[in-house]
Amino acid sequence: MAGRVATSFVGKTAQRWDKPAGAGPVTEADMAVNSLLESVLRNARPEYGWLSEETEDSEARLSNETVFIIDPIDGTRSFVEGSRTWAHSIGIAHRGQITAAAVYLPMRDRLYTAAQGRGAFLNGVPITVSGVTALDDAAVLATKPNMDPKFWPRGVPGFDRAHRPSLAYRLALVAEGRFDAMLTFRPSWEWDIAAGALIVTEAGGTCTDKAGRPLMFNNPHPTLNGVIAGGAALHGDVLGALDA
Template identity: 40%
Template structure:
């Protein structure tokens, strides 16, 4: 088990490390973008993975584990090694969040890298190279977009801009629905949460079966911007568990979140 490292300086150092690695991986993925990369299908043909995903994953794994060999590793594109469960600190990585968009030539995809310590993210980076956008946060600093602080939208709005699937709207509590303007599908879940952090939208509902690697970096970025990602029980997520899948989740600015969670209770089980 790796040593406990509670120092804020450590998380800042880790943020610098994962930023460099995410940029390198993102630039490598970008070299495949809109160039008809080779695509395979996993999970019984339900999930695409491209040669760009694997190339980005290789860069991240080499750079990160060389620098922090005592950290655990959890990536969408690496076979899970349960040794991570014995590590206090773990890299949680999605080499390309939004692979379907990447394959389709759409720009909304990103490299997602988080450092998770004792179940919670302490440093996180999202790099969207096709958009030239970099989101960063550490446990003690501001959420940044391209080096500038960002915060959730705090104005009192009568209509909330919520990103959710069209079929999900009818499952919301009836009275709440009238005050919701649905934001159309955003291909990358991590990027969608970042859109809350920088104030472009007010919230989102995440269907069940998202994974640690989709969420960990974006979770911290949203937290440092004044929002939160919670389950329907109103509790924050715990990462690096044996089961890395999650149930229905809600993400929003803190003043908006309780009502969104209450209105979403009917989604439990969907």
């Protein structure tokens, strides 16, 4: 349903504007999907709190044990450019932990899902992270600024770097085993990470902040201290390379 709403807009001609403080673009499609999801999900679970990129945040959610964490369109720039690599990202957090998740790419017909303790799936088929264990042998999703030597006291690793604009999709690709790891050292909004983080862990991987600490959601300021995701051994190799 969300995919049909989003694809009813033409990315390059959809009305768009820039958020304050350089927070990036938003389009009428983002807002339409947000309205749809809020109506459907909150009517279904009125006792849940709500955190979405496109809804003004409220401290009221902090009093809810269970919260929807939503990015109506993750990768809005990609959507505007007419690319196919944007996604809907939906997570449910209970007492700070993600318990159910979906990442859907309507233009690629790819639906990634996970529920706590039940595994991860792509279009209903189980998925697992890759078995690569050495960082220099890995294919890693990361933006170019993450390769700055200041982050790598033991030297910049020789892994193959690639990029996708949607953080949720990057995490899903790691869960699927198409890439071995993903990392971002910038503060990351919870709605970009929530769903993908559970999909990675349910696919057998490890997903933490950039210091190796567990991810906690529904924070008063809904950001995380970067993200590192991959198979357990590879995740440890990344942390080792970052540790001065």
